[in-house]
Amino acid sequence: MVSTLAVNVPAVRSRVRRLSGGQRQAVAICRAAGFSSKLVIMDEPTAALGVQETARVEELISRMREEGHSVLLISHNFIQVMRLSDQVWVMRAGRCVGGRRTAETSGEEIVALVTGAAGQ
Numbered sequence: 266m267v268s269t270l271a272v273n274v275p276a277v278r279s280r281v282r283r284l285s286g287g288q289r290q291a292v293a294i295c296r297a298a299g300f301s302s303k304l305v306i307m308d309e310p311t312a313a314l315g316v317q318e319t320a321r322v323e324e325l326i327s328r329m330r331e332e333g334h335s336v337l338l339i340s341h342n343f344i345q346v347m348r349l350s351d352q353v354w355v356m357r358a359g360r361c362v363g364g365r366r367t368a369e370t371s372g373e374e375i376v377a378l379v380t381g382a383a384g385q
Contacts (some may be wrong), residue, residue: 276346290314294322298329305329308339343372355379 281292290313297305307326311319326336326349342344346353347367354364355378363378377383 278289290316291322294325298325302334304335304337306339309341310338311340311342311345345374347372347375358380 281289283294290310294307294310297307310326311322316324323345326338329336336349338346338349350367352364352366353370353375355362355375357379360382363383365374365378374383
């Protein structure tokens with residue numbers, strides 16, 4: 266699974282504490298995906314990854330969704346969220362301020378919910 270993410274991990278038997286931040290992130294994603302959970306929660310899964318690794322993680326998220334897993338993606342990357350999601354829920358100051366079906370909203374509307382400009 267690590268090889269499908271195209272992440273340069275020195276060896277399968279390497280200690281995680283000796284890996285880079287991006288490598289650790291890839292291992293964590295693979296572990297979550299490998300448990301065959303019905304729900305996988307990912308908090309900024311691509312924040313420490315390069316362009317190639319990010320593309321692979323997005324492919325993995327799409328594949329997990331196709332296989333029937335629910336993926337909760339927590340991210341500030343609105344473009345990525347719009348590309349990968351069916352629904353978007355926005356929290357501001359610890360409260361849920363809105364939810365939209367991705368196909369029925371825009372990045373601008375999501376930004377307005379995040380900043381508090383929506384409905385003003």
